Amino acid sequence: MLAPHKRPYHTIIPGFMQKGNLHIGFGIMGGLNQPQAHAQFVSNVVDYGMNIQAALEAPRFTKLEFGGCEFMIEGRVPAVVREELIKRGHSLDVRGDYSSWFGGGQVVMHDSSTGVNYGASSPRKDGAATPEPSPIPDR
DSSP states (O other), X not given: OOOTTOOOOOOOOOXXXXXXXXXXXXXXXXXXXXXXXXXXXXXXXXXXXXXXXXXXXXXXEEXXXXXXXXXXXXXXXXXXXXXXHHHTTOXXXXXXXXXXXXXXXXEEEEETTTTEEEEEEOTTSSOXXXXXXXXXXXX
């Protein structure tokens, strides 16, 4: 219901992060999954040292309702990890590889020390990271 001083829930939340000369802009679609996918992407880059393509492709999990111990997880998460989660009381809805339930996204990274741009695109949705042509014309 519309009323003053309320904030609508929306998922128009692209992310940006930088460290030193590296500047990364990213967005991962997915409704309630979006902030979870963003956090997993950031963790993959920062905590696990993945490049931007590997970080987008890494297996994901998501929880689309509040409360309870049920969540969806990609089948690419190792079986030993899934078994341990079940032992700890979680109920897993295992989905296929690169399931669109986990949101597809795109990433661009700029290295300001070299001027090189990088791109990555998730296999969970359509899209591609296409290199830009050189700004120096052929002679």
